[in-house]
Amino acid sequence: MNSQKSWIVCCFLNFLIASIMGLLMRYMHLFPLNLNYSFILHAHSHIAMLGWAYLMIYVLIVRFFIPKVKREKPFYNRLFWLTEFSVVGMMIAFPIQGYALFSIVFSTMHIILSYVFCLRIWRDSSEEKTEAQKLLFVGISCMVFSTFGVWCLGPALNMLGKQSPFYQIAIQFFLHFQFNGWFLFAVLALFLKQFEGKIDKRDFKIFFTLLITATLLTFAFPGSWYLKNGLLSWMNAFGVILQMIAFVYCCKMLKPQISIFKCNLDIPAKAVYTLAICSLFFKIAIQLLVLIPDLNEVSHQIRNLIIGFIHLTTLGIITGFLFGILIQNNLISGKSSFVRLGIKSFILGYVMTEFLLLLQGIFFYFEKGMISYYYYESIFLMSIFIITGLILILLSLFKIKKQGLIN
Template identity: 50%
Template sequence: MKKHWIVICFANFFIASLMGLLLRWMYVSPIEGVNFQFLMHGHSHVAMLGWVYMMLYCLIVYNFVPKDAQQKRIYNRLFWITEVAVIGMMLDFPAQGYAFVSILFSTLHIFCSYYFARLIWKEAKPATFPEKIMLRTALLFMVFSTFGVWCLGPAVGLLGKSSAFYQICIQYFLHFQFNGWFLFAVLALFFQQIKLKIDDKKFRLFYTLFVIATIMTLALPVSWFLTNPVFYWINVVGVVLQLVAAVLFIQNTRSQLQVFFGTLSSLEKTVYGFALFSLVLKIGIQLVVLVPELAQMSHQIRNFVIGYIHLTMLGIITGFLFGFALQNKFLNTKNAFHKGGIQVFLIGFVATEILLFLQGLYLYFDMGILPNYYINLFIGSVPLATGILMITVNLLWQQNTKRHKLPRTVNEKSV
């Protein structure tokens, strides 16, 4: 795996954070010539496909593909072709939204992801059964999630963008990206990091419950557009199964987790603890919205929707990705910029989550808007971009330093 891949991932993340910061500012003062909806599409695509997807690409290749196979040119070529697709979406979505060029680059990214799934399925060599089954399931969810994208065209042509079918296609894609591909992939990597040892029968029970729960909880976003009560009860069963799976996993791995955390630096403990706490909080929120009135309200109040998406994206997924980057020495726990950048980022995340959910509660209880809410949300978002910038700039500086040192080393040896 090429070390500069990590730099590209963080650069994508920084650009996505700048787009998000601009979106927050547009609530304070609209910017002439900038289309909010188009910019939001650019922000979400770059964050999901430029940061999370590309970082998972790097980590999966590094941790599961044998070292000799990693040197194959196809991995480097595929990385850069995928990055071209990301840059295309980065530039065109804010300019035109869903148009021919942005759809072309989105399609290119999907085909790159299919080829990546094929490569990893064939060449990855996970050390244990839990790692292997979680990784392969993540890849399957990634492929399955794209079926929702392929259905968008027919949905628009037949029923229009306002139809339930169109909205369900979007929710299908997002659900199996976040709760399927992303979550199962980070758990596969986490099991590899903690060197998970668990009885096969116990793991199969956890795994089966978790997969069924992931599929069944799609019923919640479907219920927002189709009012049949059967979707509510399917989601109830899914959430309960997810809770049972989580409890079983904790019971069977508690001692291993304690040993694992005992080997970590304070920063690694912080980011992994943050990710796991966010995961517990996500499950807790899913339990709360089992109340029918709250389930519908969770969709209608946009602050809750954004807060929940960011909890999953920035709290769980990014928390784990930071942990893996630190453990694999892509980031250095003793580097002031890396350590400070992560800490500043987490401060911004906590501040914005509190504001989003608090404002959501204000709206739920008809209490109006928090005083200075939009400007405070913008200010709270600044540390998110600042923290990522600190990490990205330092990674770039390290790359340039190594490049400048290399010729000197060669010259000294020749002398």
């Protein structure tokens, strides 16, 4: 198994483990176990973010943005496996102890290794500043920027405590610039790499400027949960509107190329790209809806809506784009029956769990109680489809021969 294939297999194994942990938490709503729910939640979220999204983006950045002569040097392989070592450390430590000595050590190790990765990408990537590279460099900057929130957690905890606004805002700062900064800009950079040399530079400049501005302004939304200031609501509203305009320009920019682009995609790639784009516009629609004061107030209080929104970003947008790029570039075979069935299973599980989370959240908002007595059973069963899909994709990867589709 060559290094690139082993990287991809490793990322999918991380994703599968994170998904099994998510399924375990849903099982615990049905049959209580002698396990700490919050510890499993910490493990699930860290492995999904850092073991799946971060490492798969790592793999694709190295492949598409680093010249072949540089990416074949042992540095990137060693850095990948060191980073995976930190992920495995978190995978073991978080379920056992939650946030404590060993989980903090491995989390800190991951952050330091991410700095090394950023510096190396800045050094090794092509000097030609393409549109995709500009998005990538903003994404990398957001990743580094987001970690300032992590470094603030220790002092905030010691001086003010966990319930203080400063501590909570530091967590939201990290999450906002990870999801809406690093991950989103990185997958957009990888996606637009497919259109290199075919993008209208003026439309891109407007899209690029508006999206950066919107990302900065929309941090006001989680900030407003802990600091009551009318200015924050206006900043967020302005940011959400700018974000919507940014993606209108993105559609305008890509419109001349889309029909040709679609013709070169097979059915699984079309399906996951459609999933990603629909999820992206659904996310924007939700952010516009939350500008309504009543919805703004409850948006962070109803747990089902929070989980649904997080999964919309991670499973819908980020994973959708990553799957699309992998299949389009034959890093996963779109012709494999395992992949085709796996993608269908994953999409079904994702769509149905999102629907159930959203519907239950709406029921709670209108004080209607539970959807039915079988809500937890239903969402547990639908989650199995996500895991089944990942297993099928992994099986297809293990079937690829040494000189197969991944080279």
